[in-house]
Amino acid sequence: MRFQCRCGEILSDTLVPNDIELFVYTDREFEKIMDLESIEDIPDPVYSVWKCTNCERILVFDEAIKLIKTYVLEEI
Numbered sequence: 001m002r003f004q005c006r007c008g009e010i011l012s013d014t015l016v017p018n019d020i021e022l023f024v025y026t027d028r029e030f031e032k033i034m035d036l037e038s039i040e041d042i043p044d045p046v047y048s049v050w051k052c053t054n055c056e057r058i059l060v061f062d063e064a065i066k067l068i069k070t071y072v073l074e075e076i
């Protein structure tokens, strides 16, 4: 899919591999993954998490690929 970040950058996950998509699992989910016998059994993460390559915003989509949260980079 393609999505335009609020900074204007067009993001797309159609290229594999890409630098947009992050695979985010909780520690509890990851423990279950470590017990799997085959890497083909690894489930997709519950949320699709993308990182904008321009502004580093984090975008979180639910299972229906609806944007539910964005996180903006905070200066340290």
Ligand SMILES: [Zn+2]
Pocket (backbone or CB within 6 Å): 005, 006, 007, 008, 009, 052, 053, 054, 055, 056, 057
């Ligand atoms: Zn952006």
